[in-house]
Amino acid sequence: MFWTGRQWISKYNYDGDQKIDIADNPAITDYDAIFEYIGHMPEFPGGEKKLLKYLTKKIKYPKEALNNGESGILYFSFVINKTGAAEDVKLVQGKGESLINEATRVINEMPAWKPGTVNNKNVRVRYNLPIRFIIPQY
Numbered sequence: 001m002f003w004t005g006r007q008w009i010s011k012y013n014y015d016g017d018q019k020i021d022i023a024d025n026p027a028i029t030d031y032d033a034i035f036e037y038i039g040h041m042p043e044f045p046g047g048e049k050k051l052l053k054y055l056t057k058k059i060k061y062p063k064e065a066l067n068n069g070e071s072g073i074l075y076f077s078f079v080i081n082k083t084g085a086a087e088d089v090k091l092v093q094g095k096g097e098s099l100i101n102e103a104t105r106v107i108n109e110m111p112a113w114k115p116g117t118v119n120n121k122n123v124r125v126r127y128n129l130p131i132r133f134i135i136p137q138y
Contacts (some may be wrong), residue, residue, distance in 0.1 A: 042080035062098035084112035099136040
């Protein structure tokens with residue numbers, strides 16, 4: 001597994017505990033599996049720049065985090081489902097309860113994405129997103 005700067009890439013996809021090697025299964029028939037990497041990945045409306053603009057606009061630095069001097073990068077993993085909604089939001093790495101709660105809120109409120117597709121069928125895809133909290137300087 002490696003980081004492309006936007007997404008963790010693996011030649012494996014997982015369906016629960018079942019590991020699916022997409023290189024060995026070119027004729028994918030299980031469209032209910034959660035994929036990690038596919039040819040047509042989900043896309044935020046307007047693309048990656050609009051996603052960054054959305055996050056910048058919607059995230060409000062929690063007062064509790066400001067008072068405690070909390071900052072840093074939180075790494076989240078979530079699934080973009082077949083309709084484009086974000087679900088199964090999980091913190092992969094990071095700390096600060098109020099920061100985690102704020103980032104989770106914003107991810108859960110995202111507008112529907114263009115779903116990922118396999119063989120022209122919408123599928124569920126795991127997406128990884130780092131969110132950086134920097135204490136504002138006034």
